[in-house]
Amino acid sequence: QQPVQSPQAVILREGEDAVINCSSSKALYSVHWYRQKHGEAPVFLMILLKGGEQKGHEKISASFNEKKQQSSLYLTASQLSYSGTYFCGTETGGTDKLIFGTGTRLQVFP
């Protein structure tokens, strides 16, 4: 029951915005977002806990709709450093155990 991410790939110019979606078939306790650059390890961006909150981190923010079992990651005024593959990780039941989505590859060009 891997979460589904959309789109699979995004190409942006510097300064443009993007939204990445993560959808689960199961009720969620939390959603994590990570970014992974080629040849490197995933890097934690943020966690959204049950409660439908929104969080922000510099120009990257995310929302969590518990009812719809969905989360979205918003990247505004994208920078070259935002390039990489973005993964959502979903947790059910407060176990800390994550199932990762298939990833969204984001490329930002000058």
Add this chain to the structure above:
Amino acid sequence: DARVTQTPRHKVTEMGQEVTMRCQPILGHNTVFWYRQTMMQGLELLAYFRNRAPLDDSGMPKDRFSAEMPDATLATLKIQPSEPRDSAVYFCASGRSEGGQYFGPGTRLTVT
């Protein structure tokens, strides 16, 4: 700047050999995870520990894989015997309950 460390970073071995990967989690983190990443399967959880106790190893092929945490500063993942299909990048991550997971640099394993 606290980081998760993993050794070795790269390992090339022949089919049938034993492989041991080691991880030092961030001090103060009570949860340790082992993941495997391949192009085909993506990022899969193999096993994880909380306060050194194994909580779930359902993602591991149990006949050949084993994960242990002999003390709070060391987690190990062993494969015996290794097979070509085990070729992947293995990540260790640590964190606190209800917090983010912090990944080590990974061990790139190639089994020939």
